[in-house]
Amino acid sequence: MSQYQLALPDGEHICYQLERRSRRTIGLKIGASGLIVHAPKRISQPQLESALLQKAEWIRKKLDQISANQPSPLQWVDGAELHFLGNPIQLKLSRDAANRKPQFEQGVLHLRLTEIDDAEFVSARVTQWYKKAALPDFVRRLELYANRLGVTLPRLFLSSAQTRWGSCNSKREIRINWRLIQAHPHVINYVICHELAHLKEMNHSSRFWQLVESLYPEYREAERILKQLSPHLHRL
Ligand SMILES: [Zn+2]
Structure with missing residues (x-):
């Protein structure tokens, strides 16, 4: 070329x-x-x-x-803006003698690390924090909607897939992309409901979409938002 x-x-x-x-x-x-x-x-x-x-x-x-x-790539510097559950949060970086546990308070994610100029190191720490926060949040939503759908709670795993936000297999395992924890709960709830509906309908037939609608009536809007949001969620 x-x-x-x-x-x-x-x-x-x-x-x-x-x-x-x-x-x-x-x-x-x-x-x-x-x-x-x-x-x-x-x-x-x-x-x-x-x-x-x-x-x-x-x-x-x-x-x-x-x-x-196309969002601009994230800058791993003190004061950078990140997103959590649809809200902007601020990254605060301080140098410390040891790597401390991240603290999240009032919209500020505070990382005290030995190395704050190493973008890769900082990014790995932030990613780790997001994953840790994502799992219990997703589980809570899964429990809520599994109850409403009347199915036993499936196993939940976090995924890092580049193109899919969620998946469900015949072993009743649901995978949800941890990056979704950056999005508004409306979007997360939809993805969870979508995958839960696959427990009953392993396809994208009209019966499947009816099931999604009964579980999550605003699913069309959530899907539209998710599409627009995708490039932003992948900044992380
Ligand atoms: Zn699907």
Whole structure:
């Protein structure tokens, strides 16, 4: 793949990666890494660029949408803003002779560590704290909704899956992504109810969604929020 620039009439540029393939049409892919163009081998560069220019407005709009929804990476410094149960919390870092137990009070997560300039070290400690907080919180919600659904309490595990927020298997084990503890309880409750419903319906049939709705009537809104929130939850 090679890098190109498309010059727009207004003087701006759109960068794109070009891959020539044996295909008939021009394919455009817009993602977090920008614009990728798949072009037929026989099409000339001027021909390709004039075709791209016709789509320039659409491309620009899509690229803007993606950059607006792409959160900046977390900075592991004193005062950084994190999220817990949908609320912003502040990370406080102090240097100490030994690594102390994290303290969470009034929206401040205080970490006293031997090494506070090592981003990887700090991030590992914070992650550990989140996981520790996630498990009892998720268990409590699971108990509540398992009761409402009238099923015996399944086993709960935390997951770190990159693409899934929850899963349920035939051994009645439910896995919930620990990163969800950053989200508003509304979203966590929905994911828990979704996985619990799989204990009765191991599919995504209309019967399954009816069950989800009976257990969690606002599930559509929660799912919409979760989709928007996903890139933010993955900052951690
Ligand atoms: Zn599902």
